[in-house]
Amino acid sequence: GENVEQHPSTLSVQEGDSAVIKCTYSDSASNYFPWYKQELGKRPQLIIDIRSNVGEKKDQRIAVTLNKTAKHFSLHITETQPEDSAVYFCAANTGGFKTIFGAGTRLFVKA
């Protein structure tokens, strides 16, 4: 089955710097890659996603890239702000609607 690995597990950056989180997946049939943000004590919520026919997608300060050949994808957050502090999960979906999550990255943005 699908296996998603995510790193780093913890990331600390200064406000205004960029943050990059990387994930790899094992199932070449995966074709949908969402990213979720989970604030402390709250539910995970989708922040951006990318499909296998797209290499890059941007939404304001966040962007995702996908390399299907290498089976890895990344989340990039620019101009980080304290409110970006949260746990971020990458995920892969094979189209069978079974979404497998990475272990999560705890992002700290220091003011």
Place this chain on the structure above:
Amino acid sequence: DAGVIQSPRHEVTEMGQEVTLRCKPISGHDYLFWYRQTMMRGLELLIYFNNNVPIDDSGMPEDRFSAKMPNASFSTLKIQPSEPRDSAVYFCASTKGGLNTEAFFGQGTRLTVV
């Protein structure tokens, strides 16, 4: 729509007791997922349903765990008997099948087994 609704929000129970977690998916969503979240293991998919039918339960840790979906608007996850290592936050999520497969999560149930 109020979103995915889970109950209870918090549950504290003694080891050996039966625990039932409840979920109401978003109306019109035909996929329902149960996840368990712990610090050690992150978000683990336990089981998911499509049109009320269990599709994949390979993530259910052992026979003490069972899940049902008697109709499109209700699902339960039962642990019997419960053990301290079952302590975690349990999330239910639902999606509408098709191109948009965003999973909408409930608020979660924080289970503590003492």
